[in-house]
Amino acid sequence: xxxxxxxxxxxxxxxxxxxxxxxxxxxxxxxxxxxxxxxxxxxxxxxxxxxxxxxxxxxxxxxxxxxxxxxxxxxxxxxxxxxxxxxxxxxxxxxxxxxxxxxxxxxxxxxxxxxxxxxxxxxxxxxxxxxxxxxxxxxxxxxxxxxxxxxxxxxxxxxxxxxxxxxxxxxxxxxxxxxxxxxxxxxxxxxxxxxxxxxxxxxxxxxxxxxxxxxxxxxxxxxxxxxxxxxxxxxxxxxxxxxxxxxxxxxxxxxxxxxx
Numbered sequence: 001x002x003x004x005x006x007x008x009x010x011x012x013x014x015x016x017x018x019x020x021x022x023x024x025x026x027x028x029x030x031x032x033x034x035x036x037x038x039x040x041x042x043x044x045x046x047x048x049x050x051x052x053x054x055x056x057x058x059x060x061x062x063x064x065x066x067x068x069x070x071x072x073x074x075x076x077x078x079x080x081x082x083x084x085x086x087x088x089x090x091x092x093x094x095x096x097x098x099x100x101x102x103x104x105x106x107x108x109x110x111x112x113x114x115x116x117x118x119x120x121x122x123x124x125x126x127x128x129x130x131x132x133x134x135x136x137x138x139x140x141x142x143x144x145x146x147x148x149x150x151x152x153x154x155x156x157x158x159x160x161x162x163x164x165x166x167x168x169x170x171x172x173x174x175x176x177x178x179x180x181x182x183x184x185x186x187x188x189x190x191x192x193x194x195x196x197x198x199x200x201x202x203x204x205x206x207x208x209x210x211x212x213x214x215x216x217x218x219x220x221x222x223x224x225x226x227x228x229x230x231x232x233x234x235x236x237x238x239x240x241x242x243x244x245x246x247x248x249x250x251x252x253x254x255x256x257x258x259x260x
Contacts, residue, residue, distance in 0.1 A: 083163025091171025
């Protein structure tokens with residue numbers, strides 16, 4: 001019997017095929033979302049249009065650092081969307097339609113599904129950061145030396161990962177049809193309460209005191225430091241974002257194992 005089992009067993013996937021499986025899944029996810037205007041256009045246009053309005057047209061009367069400050073804030077606002085919507089909404093829909101079950105049945109590495117979505121979110125975050133940097137440098141005339149540009153890219157692109165983890169968790173909690181509304185109920189209040197639309201100094205003390213509860217607040221602090229407006233304590237913000245990411249992924253993975 002053991003000889004029969006060994007003769008019919010599927011051979012283990014080699015390192016080359018394993019790597020190619022991850023690459024192909026990442027490619028498929030990126031192409032799928034880049035061809036979806038309902039996802040791509042709002043994700044790219046919202047932060048860019050807001051920056052044009054408030055960071056260029058209306059920022060001249062708010063001081064010389066207004067355009068720089070809003071570059072960090074709208075950069076954070078922009079990279080939240082690929083993680084929350086790319087993971088949260090799509091995972092909820094794919095669970096409802098059975099696509100997630102089908103992917104689990106395919107001869108592909110279990111981690112390729114999540115890795116593909118993560119690569120998609122990183123790519124879209126890079127596009128958002130590029131658009132905002134072009135507007136800031138060439139339209140708002142924000143002085144950004146190469147070191148600042150590199151720091152901004154690093155913060156915003158890697159900073160999408162906590163929101164991928166949060167989106168993953170939301171996608172395990174809600175049904176497909178209600179996912180867009182639930183994600184918006186997370187996305188928009190978090191942006192407001194983290195000080196991305198208005199400086200925290202303009203908010204009541206009660207709202208200022210709870211701002212550190214949101215991952216967007218900590219990413220915004222890092223983005224402000226990247227553009228030259230930081231206040232220190234960067235290691236703390238990085239640690240908090242890391243804790244958020246690990247916690248969200250752990251809870252989501254447990255729910256996926258138990259509920260699919």
